[in-house]
Amino acid sequence: MRVLGIETSCDETGVAVYDTVLRGAAALRAQALYSQIALHAEYGGVVPELASRDHVRKLVPLIRETLAQAGMTPADLDGVAYTAGPGLVGALLVGAGVARSLAWALEIPAIGVHHMEGHLLAPLIEDDPPAPPFVALLVSGGHTQLVAVEAIGSYRLLGETLDDAAGEAFDKTAKMMGLPYPGGPQLAALAEQGTPGAYRFSRPMTDRPGLDFSFSGLKTQVLLAWRDSDQSDATRADIARGFEDAVVETLAIKCARALDAAGSNTLVVAGGVGANRRLRERLTTMCAQRGGRACFPRPALCTDNGAMIAFAGALRLDAGQHDDASVRAVPRWDMATLSPLVPAR
Known part of the structure; x- marks a missing residue:
């Protein structure tokens, strides 16, 4: 299963493609990240409205760039994962809207990923992951x-x-x-x-x-x-x-x-x-x-990134879990409420 991951929870736009057929670090087919540090620097912190607008400008070009890097087209995707929360609600909605639209157009499943579960699972992307x-x-x-x-x-x-x-x-x-x-x-x-x-x-x-x-x-x-x-x-x-x-x-x-x-x-x-x-x-x-x-995880996967979302989403999609057609944005979300990963039968 080839899954596109989209991360827009705060001030970084991340996109990646993860392929569950491959193993270890090689399964991360491609990734790209755009940071808004320069945009927010003059304010000394993240300005939510500016963050949301910048995600709108950068996300679709970044998706095109990532797919090209992976040698793929949108038609090659089997699923889409996106950060549904927690995070800035406007920023979350940008990624969720694009992800749901893409999944609908391609007739493939989509799933909203918990941002912190993405971080937690990021070390498992590497070779010799812990169990x-x-x-x-x-x-x-x-x-x-x-x-x-x-x-x-x-x-x-x-x-x-x-x-x-x-x-x-x-x-x-x-x-x-x-x-x-x-x-x-x-x-x-x-x-x-x-x-x-x-x-x-x-x-x-x-x-x-x-x-x-x-x-x-x-x-x-x-x-x-x-x-x-x-x-x-x-x-x-x-x-x-x-x-x-x-x-x-x-x-x-x-x-x-x-x-x-x-x-x-x-x-x-x-x-x-x-x-x-x-x-x-x-x-x-x-x-x-x-x-x-x-x-x-490697240092590049410590900060917010699309790879962790693609990986976490791929695990759940591969297990048969997916969301309905609604656009999910959950600014506050307790990770303890997540459902266990149960293999599909």
Whole structure:
């Protein structure tokens, strides 16, 4: 089954083709991504109306580009998957409308995919994918969650952030220190130049039981340290390193607890912050010491992309699941309400 995946939940337009006949990374026939970073940079954050309009301009040309890259025409498709939520409702409607129209015209099934399930399953696109059960860390600008994955489509929330997501804390901390938008990647790059241990910040909520996160207090600590410093380039780098170390260590401690709670030694990490080099190294070491492994998608599949939607949709379409002809856009959507992936009979 050859499935076209469409991602338009926020500020990136992603399209991909996934072929279930193939195996591993080779099954991803083609993908293309357009980022709206330059569009939103002057506002310091995503403007929903501008995001929706840009998806309208970019989506259809990107679909043509992706199909050409795959050596396919629309008639070669067997299904269409699109992000139905969560996300910005206007942006979601753009992708949903195009996907449903294409499926109707080609007389093929379509399915709305949960954005976070797409992220969670992205590491399974790669060669030698992990098999459930495992624990997933979903860590991005909008989410920080620990999820027990009993089977594909069967998810149990173990812990989540009580305030800022880890990626959001990266972005806000970077902005406080005068780094350009988007701040998270800028802060991580700056941390590479910082001196380890020059600044040490707390590891929030690790001094008590539980699997929830909180990064707002850490953000305040960094703000106070920055205000009281000489605000030189070297100090900015040292503070960035101290902040990143605190986030990485906090995530690692909570992941170890989650693995204990779930009785697993396999950790899947997905979401934009999953591309962070230091986080990857720390979690890989932690899992190896436990006799298990940490699994990541390639960095290009950590941020929002069409490949994860094509893959998640292909799994469900191949199992006989599909939606009716309505256009679905669900801005808020609990992943625990998803139906299990049951093979078609």
